[in-house]
Amino acid sequence: MPTDTDIFESLRQELRRGTLILAVLAQLKVERYGYSLRQALAEVGLEIDEGALYPMLRRLEGQGLLTSEWREEEKRKKRFYRLSTEGETVLERLAAEWRAINDTLQNLI
Amino acid sequence: MDLLDRYLGAVAALLPKAQREDIVAELRDLLLNRIEEKEEALGRPLTDKEREAVLKDFGHPLAVAGRYGPQRSLIGPTLYPFYIFALKIALAVAAAISIIPALAAGLLGHDNPARLVANALFDHFPSSALMLGGLVTLVAAGIERGWTPLTGLTEWKVSDLPVPNRKKGLFETRFNALFEAVVVALFILWWTGLWKVDVGDLTVKGAVVLKPSAIWQTLYWPILAWSAVQLVSALVTLVQPGRVRLRAVFELAVGAGGMAMTTILWKSLPLFTLEPLTASGADTARLEHVIGLGFHVTMLVAAITFACQIGAAAWRFYKGAR
Numbered sequence: 001m002p003t004d005t006d007i008f009e010s011l012r013q014e015l016r017r018g019t020l021i022l023a024v025l026a027q028l029k030v031e032r033y034g035y036s037l038r039q040a041l042a043e044v045g046l047e048i049d050e051g052a053l054y055p056m057l058r059r060l061e062g063q064g065l066l067t068s069e070w071r072e073e074e075k076r077k078k079r080f081y082r083l084s085t086e087g088e089t090v091l092e093r094l095a096a097e098w099r100a101i102n103d104t105l106q107n108l109i
Numbered sequence: 110m111d112l113l114d115r116y117l118g119a120v121a122a123l124l125p126k127a128q129r130e131d132i133v134a135e136l137r138d139l140l141l142n143r144i145e146e147k148e149e150a151l152g153r154p155l156t157d158k159e160r161e162a163v164l165k166d167f168g169h170p171l172a173v174a175g176r177y178g179p180q181r182s183l184i185g186p187t188l189y190p191f192y193i194f195a196l197k198i199a200l201a202v203a204a205a206i207s208i209i210p211a212l213a214a215g216l217l218g219h220d221n222p223a224r225l226v227a228n229a230l231f232d233h234f235p236s237s238a239l240m241l242g243g244l245v246t247l248v249a250a251g252i253e254r255g256w257t258p259l260t261g262l263t264e265w266k267v268s269d270l271p272v273p274n275r276k277k278g279l280f281e282t283r284f285n286a287l288f289e290a291v292v293v294a295l296f297i298l299w300w301t302g303l304w305k306v307d308v309g310d311l312t313v314k315g316a317v318v319l320k321p322s323a324i325w326q327t328l329y330w331p332i333l334a335w336s337a338v339q340l341v342s343a344l345v346t347l348v349q350p351g352r353v354r355l356r357a358v359f360e361l362a363v364g365a366g367g368m369a370m371t372t373i374l375w376k377s378l379p380l381f382t383l384e385p386l387t388a389s390g391a392d393t394a395r396l397e398h399v400i401g402l403g404f405h406v407t408m409l410v411a412a413i414t415f416a417c418q419i420g421a422a423a424w425r426f427y428k429g430a431r
Binding site: 035052076077 | 131132135136139167168172176
């Protein structure tokens with residue numbers, strides 16, 4: 001039998017899942033590699049599991065929302081990601097959607 | 110070999126070949142960053158145990174590689190209710206094909222009833238259930254991945270749903286269809302010799318022996334084809350009881366086939382000849398007459414039944430409602 005904490009945790013994860021994509025897209029207006037992206041998100045209070053972040057970056061790239069490039073930095077090859085033109089459009093639309101949801105929910109809760 | 114290489118090697122082995130090198134290079138950078146972050150915090154290089162802990166914390170290679178796969182679930186939430194429904198039907202069919210033969214064999218006195226029931230419950234049912242359940246899972250996984258197109262899930266119409274009927278509920282329709290499917294499937298297995306039933310040497314009280322006439326051999330394929338159509342008809346009713354017109358088409362085919370078969374059999378009477386063993390010629394002739402009369406009546410009843418079936422199916426096809 002799941003406890004209240006389990007139920008809360010599962011609902012919290014569900015709530016966060018969609019918003020994380022929005023956060024990742026927003027952070028990639030500036031070029032970053034995976035590790036620096038995670039740190040940037042952590043600094044603004046959004047902890048994300050690396051195990052989920054890297055596959056997410058690949059999926060977004062596969063959908064044409066990101067572009068990537070391998071470059072050497074600090075003597076190591078790193079893959080840098082950045083929002084594509086298509087990604088910018090999608091981000092704008094998602095952000096508008098987010099604001100609308102947020103405004104509605106503000107009135108409800 | 111370094112622990113990191115071993116770990117990445119295990120992940121790489123599970124990744125799609127085309128992306129392997131790319132993903133592994135990225136994971137290497139990520140893990141080295143993690144290690145360096147820890148070293149910076151501790152102010153010293155990590156020990157082998159600490160490095161191992163970092164890698165273990167990242168996840169089992171199977172789980173890590175799995176996150177990069179295109180498909181995360183075998184059967185997704187959209188398909189899941191249909192899958193569970195099909196699985197329940199598969200289990201009911203497995204129960205029926207395990208128990209009905211055992212009951213039949215018990216009634217015919219072929220074996221100890223307790224042994225037959227035990228065999229049905231602990232041998233035939235688990236193996237049939239696993240086989241049918243596995244088959245349903247494979248088909249569902251195929252549909253989930255788009256290998257098996259199934260427009261029925263998306264192109265359904267509210268008007269195709271069954272009309273509620275107080276006299277004959279949906280459950281009853283489905284139950285009848287399930288029963289018919291199981292019986293016909295068992296018949297097909299017996300007819301094709303895949304299910305061997307020892308019916309003895311067809312002697313009547315050891316006095317005469319029944320010999321099937323040549324018509325049964327001639328009608329082997331037509332009867333098999335007719336049974337197959339009947340099986341499909343029952344399955345269509347079972348899965349989509351609301352597709353009234355489609356069901357009517359199959360019922361028309363079964364009725365027409367049955368009528369044709371009855372006509373041929375009627376013209377080919379007698380269907381069995383009697384050869385006396387110890388009985389006298391007069392007794393054999395009398396018995397042959399009685400059996401012949403029985404077959405005539407049976408054929409007549411069958412013809413009336415098929416005619417009614419054709420009429421009802423034609424009406425349902427015309428009206429489009431149950």
